Amino acid sequence: MKLLELYFDNAATSWPKPRAVDQSLAVYQRTVGASAGRGAYPRAQASGQILSGCRSVLTRLMNAPDSQRVIFTLNCSDALNVAIHGLPWRRGDRVLVTPFEHNSVLRPLHALKDRVGIAIDVMPVDSDGRVRLEKLASVLRARTRLVACVHASNVTGVIQPVAEVGAFARRKGIPLLVDAAQSAGSIPIDMAAMNIDLLAFPGHKGLLGPLGTGALMLSKQIDLDPSRQGGTGSLSEQEAQPDFYPDRLETGSHNAPGLLGLWEGINYIFHRGVGAIRRHERRLLDQFRKGIGEIPGIRFFGASHGADQAAVVSLRFKDEDPRHTAARLWEQSRVMVRAGLHCAPWAHKHVGTFPNGTFRFSFGPFVTAAHIDRALAALRRLETSSLRTKR
Numbered sequence: 001m002k003l004l005e006l007y008f009d010n011a012a013t014s015w016p017k018p019r020a021v022d023q024s025l026a027v028y029q030r031t032v033g034a035s036a037g038r039g040a041y042p043r044a045q046a047s048g049q050i051l052s053g054c055r056s057v058l059t060r061l062m063n064a065p066d067s068q069r070v071i072f073t074l075n076c077s078d079a080l081n082v083a084i085h086g087l088p089w090r091r092g093d094r095v096l097v098t099p100f101e102h103n104s105v106l107r108p109l110h111a112l113k114d115r116v117g118i119a120i121d122v123m124p125v126d127s128d129g130r131v132r133l134e135k136l137a138s139v140l141r142a143r144t145r146l147v148a149c150v151h152a153s154n155v156t157g158v159i160q161p162v163a164e165v166g167a168f169a170r171r172k173g174i175p176l177l178v179d180a181a182q183s184a185g186s187i188p189i190d191m192a193a194m195n196i197d198l199l200a201f202p203g204h205k206g207l208l209g210p211l212g213t214g215a216l217m218l219s220k221q222i223d224l225d226p227s228r229q230g231g232t233g234s235l236s237e238q239e240a241q242p243d244f245y246p247d248r249l250e251t252g253s254h255n256a257p258g259l260l261g262l263w264e265g266i267n268y269i270f271h272r273g274v275g276a277i278r279r280h281e282r283r284l285l286d287q288f289r290k291g292i293g294e295i296p297g298i299r300f301f302g303a304s305h306g307a308d309q310a311a312v313v314s315l316r317f318k319d320e321d322p323r324h325t326a327a328r329l330w331e332q333s334r335v336m337v338r339a340g341l342h343c344a345p346w347a348h349k350h351v352g353t354f355p356n357g358t359f360r361f362s363f364g365p366f367v368t369a370a371h372i373d374r375a376l377a378a379l380r381r382l383e384t385s386s387l388r389t390k391r
């Protein structure tokens with residue numbers, strides 16, 4: 001990538017990664033190469049140690065109850081599918097969600113609605129889009145079997161009061177599923193203190209690991225049925241999937257090179273500290289929010305206060321199609337942002353930006369104040385320049 005290009009799409013996947021993450025694939029191929037749990041020789045054991053090392057740093061990072069209840073997945077969508085399809089749904093069961101859920105929650109739920117006959121209820125939210133805790137009891141139904149809450153919206157960045165939603169769900173004896181796609185690694189998460197039963201997150205965004213990594217973590221209060229079966233390297237004489245974790249939910253050879261990269265990404269996060277990363281991103285967010293407030297024609301869709309927002313900012317320029325604006329940002333200023341619905345149509349309906357959506361800036365731990373200045377300069381340039389390349 002040329003020096004002048006600016007990447008602001010960390011909500012899709014983080015870039016750049018720490019150097020050790022970049023090197024991890026080559027390190028794995030050179031020094032390990034084997035598949036975990038598939039051999040008694042030292043390299044296969046080394047691969048197994050990478051998996052258990054990665055499980056244990058994730059357990060520590062999220063204050064999870066048991067490293068064996070860390071299930072590796074392909075990404076956050078896969079983790080959400082393992083969680084949602086692993087629950088024992090019956091016709092007439094209900095799920096309570098926020099209006100800011102991603103399609104990776106909504107589509108599995110809609111599939112269950114069609115196939116099994118479940119119903120989806122929506123939590124009331126305030127003008128910022130934060131769950132109105134005092135109204136939760138009024139939307140709870142006798143057959144509500146799951147509460148699903150996105151930690152931070154990938155459209156508005158708004159952070160939900162997950163701990164309070166968790167306390168409510170625990171009091172009612174209903175499991176809480178949290179989609180931490182936009183918070184894992186950049187906003188503190190404590191599974192025990194927040195009463196989270198199912199925590200789904202990608203390894204490739206805030207945790208700074210490579211694409212192709214993610215995980216689902218289970219509390220001791222929850223059990224899931226496997227929605228797929230296959231080889232686990234354990235109890236091979238048995239026809240049924242093993243019933244212990246992680247083998248119950250993890251099938252087939254692992255992405256061990258990717259998980260070595262994820263482990264390195266988490267090591268970087270421990271070294272810098274989630275709290276310090278949040279403070280850094282908060283400073284960038286405040287600088288950006290202040291700057292856009294002074295640019296004519298820019299409309300902002302986010303929280304009233306930076307404290308309630310992850311480093312994700314949705315904007316529109318006048319009444320221009322956001323895809324056109326994103327194309328202009330690239331053509332004029334070599335700025336990379338994502339435009340459209342961001343796989344979260346409900347969120348856009350809620351903030352009034354459906355169907356064209358917004359263009360979205362998202363920052364990461366390696367973005368600097370100078371980068372934000374250049375992003376703001378690029379936004380100011382929108383007024384004066386027009387698109388050179390027609391698309």
Ligand SMILES: Cc1ncc(COP(=O)(O)O)c(C=O)c1O
Nearest residue numbers: 075076077102104154179181202
């Ligand atoms: C809120 C939210 N949930 C789920 C996902 C899906 O994550 P993944 O791309 O790792 O499947 C995303 C990705 O952008 C997201 O922002």
